[in-house]
Amino acid sequence: MSNEELLGAIRNVMEDVLEEKLEEKLDKKLEEKLDKKLEEKLADVRADIKEMKQDIRSLKLENENIIKPQLQLLAENYVPAAKKFEKAAEDIEQMQGDIELLKKVVASHSEILQKIS
Secondary structure (H helix, E strand, O other), rough: OOOOHHHHHHOOOHHHHHHHHHHHHHHHHHHHHHHHHHHHHHHHHHHHHHHHHHHHHHHHHHHHHOOOHHHHHHHHHHHHHHHHHHHHHHHHHHHHHHHHHHHHHHHHHHHHHHOOO
16 A cells, blocks of 8 residues: 555544544534523423412412312301292292282172172
């Protein structure tokens, strides 16, 4: 092999090695930048998740301490009130029947009194 061929072969090997090293460095840099960007985005997401967890905790406490007791109180008062209304509705229906009967009796007595006078 001549010196020129030898130099050409060395140059090719060095170019391949340099290209490989350059690719490795570029890949490493790119990966570091992507990791940094991803970590920044994840930090925002983590902050949002933390805030949402706090909101959920607050809602759970509000539900347990305010809403549930109020619903329980409504339920406790609804049943007796509903029973009273049901009884009152029955009484009203009975009174309506009694009023109709009274109207008929008064009308009948009025006719009898008309005939007598």
